[in-house]
């Protein structure tokens with residue numbers, strides 16, 4: 001609760017608390033935006049690829065009724081989010097604002113329209129604070145694949161923030177933004193949230209419109225919140241969801257998203273499948289995970305370790321066929337003809353295509369385009385893409401069966417804590433392994449949240465200041481179980497008592 | 506006569522062409538296949554575009570329900586099996602007229618399978634989006650050696666139905682005739698403008714030849730994008746001859762994609778089999794499957810008009826019409842003519858025949874093809890009046906023609922016009938006989954020649970009658986009377 005009588009730190013307010021304080025007239029949204037803008041401008045972690053310019057007072061007058069406010073402008077009063085600033089991952093199209101998806105090939109590209117998810121948040125009163133750095137086209141688990149340079153982890157600047165929504169996660173963890181929108185294809189919200197000690201939620205596939213998200217893998221991409229706490233995640237999600245006529249795969253969410261209130265987990269059945277909680281996981285991560293399970297039991301939950309996801313170990317292999325296959329097609333539009341980079345002018349058509357894509361894409365993007373092109377080629381389709389889709393179906397069935405036995409599946413979010421910059425860049429497979437615990441939920445299209453469950457005390461996770469590095473707890477539920485999922489996460493969050501502002505710079 | 510040429514006739518192998526057709530039909534929906542842009546009809550370049558049909562980053566397709574409805578109607582007209590569930594695929598290749606780097610099409614789960622129209626079986630019908638239009642600046646007009654290429658995205662994303670036939674066509678003429686039937690059928694469905702010059706109907710042909718009577722299939726070539734019935738027939742003919750010559754020389758036909766240049770009559774290679782694309786088809790993840798509900802089928806069924814083939818049959822065999830085959834076909838294949846006839850029920854097959862002939866031979870040529878007959882100044886009742894008057898011999902065909910001349914210009918009541926213009930055959934019956942008698946008397950020479958067995962000599966006598974009656978006499982009736990009076 002905000003103490004309205006005394007001086008308080010604007011930056012210390014969570015997004016939900018700030019929105020309440022604005023609504024109560026306790027703080028001025030313009031001051032809040034200004035405070036965050038100053039911090040974002042002074043960003044030393046390379047979180048932002050663009051920060052909204054300052055707007056003079058009254059410049060909001062040209063906002064047409066019913067439209068969303070321009071970047072950096074104060075929203076109309078009385079909106080639910082009251083002007084709380086919002087950091088947005090670079091790959092969301094934002095009208096007239098650079099939207100580059102972390103790629104050289106889209107450097108300086110300003111789309112003519114705004115993504116539905118962002119427009120809905122703006123419509124609810126969020127103010128666009130800036131665009132955040134990411135792995136190029138969301139391909140990466142460390143944010144080292146950005147054309148605009150790596151993002152540093154605020155807990156330890158020698159380490160990566162995770163990826164691909166690394167800029168969003170680091171900005172929230174460092175207090176450069178109250179909250180941020182990210183996207184998750186195989187873990188790109190949950191994994192950086194875990195590594196930066198914040199909350200990240202990947203909603204049910206179809207819950208949030210993908211219209212205006214620069215696509216990586218269409219059947220997996222899903223937008224979601226990166227926030228300091230579970231309540232903020234619920235608040236942001238409330239204003240993102242809903243059927244969008246412009247996205248054929250979007251779905252009507254069956255209920256309103258409520259702010260979580262549960263303080264107990266009585267009767268809640270948690271499943272801990274061996275496939276997601278044993279092999280290849282750092283001991284420091286496992287320690288924190290098991291403490292979280294003990295806390296859950298104290299809150300009344302039961303733990304079921306017999307539940308199985310037998311096909312989950314094949315998820316990563318299937319994912320690294322399906323996602324690159326879709327990406328190889330999604331990225332074909334970057335051909336230098338209509339927008340973005342064009343190189344090789346004066347050469348013939350194929351020469352121009354080749355030069356543009358050679359110069360415009362980074363090595364990881366090229367690798368995945370080649371992987372995906374190969375997987376879809378005549379003669380290989382069944383062996384790769386067809387087979388991967390069959391694995392995907394098996395994983396969907398695994399989860400369906402598991403949710404007959406338990407309410408939620410829990411696991412560590414990542415096998416390890418944030419690793420050092422450059423540590424895994426030469427070995428793509430070890431990098432891909434970061435997604436092993438998050439990919440199965442993406443393939444199944446089900447919601448999953450990562451909340452911080454403490455700091456790793458193990459040697460490989462020890463930060464330079466000796467305080468350890470954040471560990472994430474992942475909770476996954478059936479499709480459209482977001483309200484229950486948020487409640488469970490909230491109860492655990494209160495019990496764990498993690499300070500998500502500890503890394504504020 | 507070159508005798509030598511005929512001497513080896515017995516050794517010459519007779520070849521039989523085997524032809525399959527692929528027809529792209531632009532559907533006349535209000536909006537494009539996957540976005541809300543209205544279809545373009547010659548607007549300035551790139552004015553009918555949006556993020557979706559420009560392939561901008563982040564834009565997503567949404568399938569046009571009306572296009573699916575039209576697809577189902579085409580399937581019903583072609584007696585296809587309608588898939589309860591079909592999906593879109595991405596067909597991947599790079600070209601500047603393809604802004605996404607892939608075309609959204611249907612692959613192994615099309616909307617319609619099988620079917621038949623007249624003597625040609627249908628293999629499948631599927632939905633897809635049209636490419637944008639490339640305009641090559643420079644002398645050649647082709648992308649190679651052009652100075653620059655300009656892309657107009659107005660056409661990009663226009664809904665297309667692709668109709669693929671089985672290889673049942675055996676000649677260029679048959680191809681042309683079948684395509685004409687397909688064209689009137691689609692036009693009758695109202696799903697397309699079916700205008701070949703404007704590209705709303707485009708045809709590719711897969712052509713091979715084989716020894717007549719053989720069941721084997723020869724190597725086929727694909728002749729691309731012919732945009733008139735005449736070019737299709739000429740192109741197929743030229744390609745069949747080219748293949749026959751190759752085989753007769755003992756050479757092989759190479760599988761390739763060809764272009765027919767109608768101005769030179771030459772066939773050139775567009776690309777060889779080696780250059781063929783690997784389209785890397787995979788299910789379009791941005792779209793959900795097309796699930797055809799009972800309701801959609803009911804709506805499509807309710808929208809189905811009587812098709813031209815069925816209508817021609819009816820005009821020919823329905824006891825109230827009993828029209829000649831060609832007349833029935835003409836009326837059925839030009840929907841507005843058939844509609845105009847059917848606006849008033851015929852009193853008898855004779856009346857139907859007279860009115861059908863008036864519509865085809867008198868009314869239609871006067872109105873032209875720019876407007877449907879129903880939208881002309883002439884009412885169906887006017888035609889009924891004139892055909893009745895003709896049958897009762899109250900007016901001559903000449904009088905009828907004069908009445909049509911006026912009706913097409915001014916409209917109005919036919920009786921009133923006949924009255925006002927004095928078109929009644931006042932000379933009908935005995936009076937006309939009197940004029941004929943006078944005409945024979947004034948042309949003795951001609952009368953003698955007719956009697957001597959030269960019917961062509963009748964000219965001056967008919968001319969006399971027409972002058973006397975100001976052209977209102979019926980030529981046939983005059984001839985009859987002349988013969989009657991001369992006893993021939």
Ligand SMILES: [Zn+2]
Pocket residue numbers: 537540541542553554555556557558559662
């Ligand atoms: Zn459009």
